[in-house]
Amino acid sequence: MTIATTPDDMHGSRAGTPPAPGPAKQGRTRSVPARWLLRNPGLLAAVAFIAVLLGWALLPSLFTSHDPLRGLASQANQAPSWDHLFGTDRLGRDLFARVVHGTSLSLRSAALAVLVGLVAGSSIGLLAGFTGRWVDDLAMRFVDVLLSIPGLLLSLAVVTAIGFGTTNVAVAVGIGSVASFARVTRSEVLRIRGATYVEAAYASGCTRRTVLLRHVAPNVVGPVLALATLEFGTACLAVSSLSFLGFGAVPPTPEWGSLVAEGRNALATSWWLATFPGLAVVATVVAANRLARALVADPRGGER
Amino acid sequence: MTPPILRIEGLHVGYGRHRLHPVVIDADIEVQPGEVVAIVGESGSGKTTLANAVAGLLPAAGAITSGRITLDGHDLVAASERQWRSIRGRLLGVVPQDPGVSLNPVERVGSQVAEVLQIHGLARGRAARRRAVELLAEAGLTRPEARARQFPHELSGGMRQRVLIAIALAAQPRLLIADEPTSALDVTVQRRVLDHLGDLTREFGTAVLLITHDLAVAADRAARIVVMSQGRIVETGSTDHVLRAPQHPYTRQLISSAPSLTMVRPRRRRTDEASAPRTPVVAAAKLVKAFPAIEEGRRRMTPVVADVTFDISPGETFAIVGESGSGKTTTARMVMGLTRPTGGIVTVNGVEIGELPPKQARAARRGIQMIYQNPYASLDPRFTVSDIIQEPLRAFGIGHRTHRRRRVAELVERVALPAHVLDRRPDQLSGGQRQRVAIARALALDPTIVVCDEPTSALDVTVQAQILELLLDLQRDLGTAYLFISHDLAVVRQVADRVAVMHNGRIVDQGATATVFDNPTSMYTRELLDAIPGKAHR
Numbered sequence: 062m063t064i065a066t067t068p069d070d071m072h073g074s075r076a077g078t079p080p081a082p083g084p085a086k087q088g089r090t091r092s093v094p095a096r097w098l099l100r101n102p103g104l105l106a107a108v109a110f111i112a113v114l115l116g117w118a119l120l121p122s123l124f125t126s127h128d129p130l131r132g133l134a135s136q137a138n139q140a141p142s143w144d145h146l147f148g149t150d151r152l153g154r155d156l157f158a159r160v161v162h163g164t165s166l167s168l169r170s171a172a173l174a175v176l177v178g179l180v181a182g183s184s185i186g187l188l189a190g191f192t193g194r195w196v197d198d199l200a201m202r203f204v205d206v207l208l209s210i211p212g213l214l215l216s217l218a219v220v221t222a223i224g225f226g227t228t229n230v231a232v233a234v235g236i237g238s239v240a241s242f243a244r245v246t247r248s249e250v251l252r253i254r255g256a257t258y259v260e261a262a263y264a265s266g267c268t269r270r271t272v273l274l275r276h277v278a279p280n281v282v283g284p285v286l287a288l289a290t291l292e293f294g295t296a297c298l299a300v301s302s303l304s305f306l307g308f309g310a311v312p313p314t315p316e317w318g319s320l321v322a323e324g325r326n327a328l329a330t331s332w333w334l335a336t337f338p339g340l341a342v343v344a345t346v347v348a349a350n351r352l353a354r355a356l357v358a359d360p361r362g363g364e365r
Numbered sequence: 366m367t368p369p370i371l372r373i374e375g376l377h378v379g380y381g382r383h384r385l386h387p388v389v390i391d392a393d394i395e396v397q398p399g400e401v402v403a404i405v406g407e408s409g410s411g412k413t414t415l416a417n418a419v420a421g422l423l424p425a426a427g428a429i430t431s432g433r434i435t436l437d438g439h440d441l442v443a444a445s446e447r448q449w450r451s452i453r454g455r456l457l458g459v460v461p462q463d464p465g466v467s468l469n470p471v472e473r474v475g476s477q478v479a480e481v482l483q484i485h486g487l488a489r490g491r492a493a494r495r496r497a498v499e500l501l502a503e504a505g506l507t508r509p510e511a512r513a514r515q516f517p518h519e520l521s522g523g524m525r526q527r528v529l530i531a532i533a534l535a536a537q538p539r540l541l542i543a544d545e546p547t548s549a550l551d552v553t554v555q556r557r558v559l560d561h562l563g564d565l566t567r568e569f570g571t572a573v574l575l576i577t578h579d580l581a582v583a584a585d586r587a588a589r590i591v592v593m594s595q596g597r598i599v600e601t602g603s604t605d606h607v608l609r610a611p612q613h614p615y616t617r618q619l620i621s622s623a624p625s626l627t628m629v630r631p632r633r634r635r636t637d638e639a640s641a642p643r644t645p646v647v648a649a650a651k652l653v654k655a656f657p658a659i660e661e662g663r664r665r666m667t668p669v670v671a672d673v674t675f676d677i678s679p680g681e682t683f684a685i686v687g688e689s690g691s692g693k694t695t696t697a698r699m700v701m702g703l704t705r706p707t708g709g710i711v712t713v714n715g716v717e718i719g720e721l722p723p724k725q726a727r728a729a730r731r732g733i734q735m736i737y738q739n740p741y742a743s744l745d746p747r748f749t750v751s752d753i754i755q756e757p758l759r760a761f762g763i764g765h766r767t768h769r770r771r772r773v774a775e776l777v778e779r780v781a782l783p784a785h786v787l788d789r790r791p792d793q794l795s796g797g798q799r800q801r802v803a804i805a806r807a808l809a810l811d812p813t814i815v816v817c818d819e820p821t822s823a824l825d826v827t828v829q830a831q832i833l834e835l836l837l838d839l840q841r842d843l844g845t846a847y848l849f850i851s852h853d854l855a856v857v858r859q860v861a862d863r864v865a866v867m868h869n870g871r872i873v874d875q876g877a878t879a880t881v882f883d884n885p886t887s888m889y890t891r892e893l894l895d896a897i898p899g900k901a902h903r
Contacts, residue, residue, distance in 0.1 A: 257742040264701060265757035266730040279747055
């Protein structure tokens with residue numbers, strides 16, 4: 062076909078990609094993600110931080126030689142120094158070690174929470190959006206009920222009902238996020254269901270099940286994954302909040318939320334005890350948000 | 366000779382943040398006062414970018430790299446934002462492309478017109494409002510006092526475009542840039558709007574730079590034509606000269622692809638087949654579709670399609686022509702079984718689709734397939750071409766993998782696509798290639814009839830010609846019947862054996878293509894035929 066038939070749309074030039082027929086384009090596409098990352102220092106920092114977090118979670122002893130559970134009474138309540146990056150608590154335990162060793166528990170809880178919300182929420186959304194009619198009404202009114210209760214309060218109620226502990230906290234936080242997953246999934250399903258290619262699939266003889274599994278679900282994944290990343294930050298915060306309130310990890314076990322809670326009592330004398338675990342939570346939330354935003358902005362929705 | 370009102374010299378425009386990609390290359394255009402000059406080209410030719418450069422409306426990523434634009438003695442390339450404010454509206458008016466999104470939805474149209482007068486200090490307060498009503502009347506709106514108090518959503522597309530014209534001409538500019546001013550409008554509306562635009566600019570002595578993809582529109586309206594292709598001006602000359610003696614091969618291709626400019630070879634009917642009566646592949650009898658709507662405060666059923674009866678014989682092309690809202694697409698959807706009729710019967714291949722339980726209705730789909738208007742929307746972006754074409758085969762469980770692969774390769778060859786596109790995704794294909802993929806998908810099951818819903822209206826004119834050619838070739842080889850839905854009479858005349866003209870949900874004219882076009886029985890058909898642009902140059 063001749064070049065004249067390439068309908069690169071000049072009116073859509075806002076995208077900044079004028080027609081570039083010819084082979085020049087091919088070599089460039091491969092290095093685009095790397096260059097794109099370099100051009101976004103904020104995103105680069107977020108990715109780097111999350112890499113470090115994963116390191117802390119998987120191999121904590123690689124990052125600190127101190128014991129997170131046992132301290133030396135002689136080194137109690139020391140301010141941050143080269144020896145103790147984040148300082149020590151009243152039992153002489155190294156706070157940096159406690160933060161690093163707490164990562165795995167905090168992240169695991171947040172991930173479990175997101176998983177619960179993702180699976181339950183997107184199933185409800187997919188079913189409601191695709192089936193329509195009374196199923197849709199019923200499911201969405203249920204979601205409305207969930208939404209009418211503040212998320213943290215809902216998690217609090219759930220965790221009181223099913224008992225304390227980190228896993229239960231995670232499940233409770235997950236239940237609190239079901240509503241937003243259900244809503245986003247449903248609206249995406251409605252958008253895709255109305256797309257011409259879905260109608261074309263019916264017209265070429267596909268059954269409803271095939272359309273749902275082969276066309277609707279895969280096209281919904283992108284935006285929902287972006288939401289999951291965003292929810293990860295929120296879940297991290299919620300898990301920490303519940304641990305702070307004392308529903309989560311039992312005392313000697315380090316967990317970011319409980320570390321903040323412990324440090325709060327000594328805020329006047331040892332500021333670092335509450336500050337550094339708190340900063341860890343904040344940095345994780347910000348990094349997750351930045352990553353989620355990048356996933357949404359990327360036209361491919363991070364699909365490949 | 367008076368000096369030109371607009372002079373563009375050696376203009377280069379590029380896009381891109383880091384490395385500029387040239388979009389307009391070395392353009393030279395002169396427009397005399399009061400002259401209408403048309404810039405013609407396909408999408409991607411740079412014509413809109415050129416117009417935006419003149420209007421100072423280039424997007425952030427675009428920049429004029431060299432050249433000069435002089436409007437009535439003002440240097441536009443060097444103009445500051447402050448100078449632009451006095452140039453726009455006063456010296457230069459712009460009629461944008463899409464009337465649907467170009468008006469402020471929360472402001473009454475009267476005050477949007479008055480705004481221009483106030484900005485340029487031509488009138489204020491009550492006087493501005495009065496003048497706005499006059500301007501709306503001049504732009505051809507009936508009951509202008511009432512219209513001025515309405516919001517854009519209360520007006521039709523044609524009326525909105527008239528409001529935009531009133532705004533552009535409010536301060537009586539010396540030059541009007543009209544970027545595809547009527548491509549979103551129906552053909553009869555298009556004619557009325559363009560007629561009026563012509564009258565007004567003649568009256569005011571305004572020069573017009575008309576940007577259009579439609580050579581026929583340019584031929585009707587412009588004194589001179591500038592043809593653009595891939596950023597370059599390939600031909601400039603008086604309209605007659607360009608049309609009668611085109612110099613550049615691209616211009617020649619453009620002219621031969623424009624259906625309304627080309628003398629149409631009458632479609633040959635295979636008389637031997639037509640004489641033998643055969644069972645129709647599609648028979649629609651007294652089809653009715655009504656949607657509930659609120660009228661005068663009461664819920665009632667408003668018919669969109671009323672009493673539509675036709676049948677389609679094997680291997681023929683039956684076209685339904687009409688403007689937007691005529692019910693032609695709804696009719697097609699009822700034939701496809703995608704919309705349930707409120708009344709009447711559709712029979713496809715001898716089976717009444719509407720009454721079947723879902724399972725058998727699906728089975729009936731094997732015989733009837735569809736090609737959609739927009740190939741950018743009708744293909745799943747996540748599928749490869751091979752998967753897309755295989756889908757109908759897979760849906761009906763036809764053959765095993767290797768057999769299906771072979772069939773797909775055969776289909777791809779049929780629609781004249783290179784074999785290497787099989788593993789590509791739709792976003793790597795051009796519009797014409799995508800539509801070929803959609804055609805291959807529709808043919809995968811060897812249907813007896815394919816419903817084509819405006820299959821070429823989203824495509825450039827040269828691509829459109831190729832796709833129509835392909836559809837006709839395939840019909841000759843495979844004997845597939847087409848139900849062809851279109852708003853474009855020129856296209857229909859090229860492809861259809863028989864035509865039905867729809868207006869307000871009813872068929873107002875039906876018969877062999879030549880009969881309907883040469884001896885239309887209804888007023889509406891006559892009006893529709895008169896509105897086809899490019900008449901003067903056939």
